[in-house]
Amino acid sequence: MAEVPVLSVQHLVKRFGGLTATDDLNLEVLPGELHALIGPNGAGKTTAIGQIMGEITPDRGRILFMGEEVTRLSAPARVARGLARTFQITQLLEDDTAEANVALAVQARAGHSFRFWRDASRDARLLEPARAALEEAGLPRARWALPVADISHGERKQLELAVALASRPRMLLLDEPMAGLGASESLRMTEVLRRLKGRIPMLLVEHDMDAVFSLADRCSVLVYGHCIACDTPDGIRHDPQVRAAYLSEEEAV
Numbered sequence: 001m002a003e004v005p006v007l008s009v010q011h012l013v014k015r016f017g018g019l020t021a022t023d024d025l026n027l028e029v030l031p032g033e034l035h036a037l038i039g040p041n042g043a044g045k046t047t048a049i050g051q052i053m054g055e056i057t058p059d060r061g062r063i064l065f066m067g068e069e070v071t072r073l074s075a076p077a078r079v080a081r082g083l084a085r086t087f088q089i090t091q092l093l094e095d096d097t098a099e100a101n102v103a104l105a106v107q108a109r110a111g112h113s114f115r116f117w118r119d120a121s122r123d124a125r126l127l128e129p130a131r132a133a134l135e136e137a138g139l140p141r142a143r144w145a146l147p148v149a150d151i152s153h154g155e156r157k158q159l160e161l162a163v164a165l166a167s168r169p170r171m172l173l174l175d176e177p178m179a180g181l182g183a184s185e186s187l188r189m190t191e192v193l194r195r196l197k198g199r200i201p202m203l204l205v206e207h208d209m210d211a212v213f214s215l216a217d218r219c220s221v222l223v224y225g226h227c228i229a230c231d232t233p234d235g236i237r238h239d240p241q242v243r244a245a246y247l248s249e250e251e252a253v
């Protein structure tokens with residue numbers, strides 16, 4: 001029997017006025033798969049993630065998560081089902097410590113049972129899973145107690161990954177985790193994602209082609225909101241249509 005995809009996007013359409021940002025998009029992420037979503041600037045990658053998370057309402061089409069339709073569910077309801085995302089521009093509480101940011105995310109997942117705990121950063125029941133998530137995201141221990149404002153851009157990206165992991169997701173949507181990182185920070189993030197690979201299915205939006213080609217099981221290529229190819233990294237690298245539309249233009253291969 002064929003595997004049920006973790007995520008299935010079917011004939012998705014989203015228009016902003018006269019602009020079709022998502023144009024009959026079909027996409028499947030299989031269990032354990034790291035699936036990259038690539039394409040030129042403005043191709044509609046972030047808009048696709050927004051619709052999968054329930055932050056943007058599609059005009060047409062369906063989204064299935066774990067075989068169940070979620071198209072009309074709210075974003076919090078999708079998070080409760082196990083979807084989590086990171087952002088292109090990090091969204092963290094600057095004055096709180098790295099650890100407290102993750103502890104708050106654990107608290108949010110725990111919901112009502114922690115309603116009366118005011119200080120998430122002091123509760124062992126929150127700190128333990130928070131530290132496990134920080135470990136998984138590869139943030140060095142020495143940085144955990146620092147305010148977010150005092151850590152580097154690369155460390156923020158790792159922290160944001162830890163925040164997403166704190167909700168114990170069944171699937172991760174990563175919107176440009178390497179954006180703004182230097183070469184060594186990108187390599188570190190690539191290694192972190194490689195360690196997560198296989199355990200959590202991931203949809204990775206990323207412009208860093210070295211990272212994409214070394215991590216992805218399959219890549220979908222988006223151009224003007226439409227998927228023009230879905231293949232293994234090797235297949236994508238040698239696809240003439242993809243090279244013409246995207247890769248050769250960016251001199252990525």
Ligand SMILES: Nc1ncnc2c1ncn2[C@@H]1O[C@H](COP(=O)(O)OP(=O)(O)OP(=O)(O)O)[C@@H](O)[C@H]1O
Nearest residue numbers: 016019021039040041042043044045046047048088
């Ligand atoms: N809220 C909005 N209102 C109007 N147009 C929008 C809105 N959000 C996105 N767009 C447009 O939709 C298109 C797709 O944008 P999107 O941010 O999804 O692309 P992207 O592939 O993620 O780009 P990048 O790689 O630069 O992040 C762009 O032309 C963008 O200007």
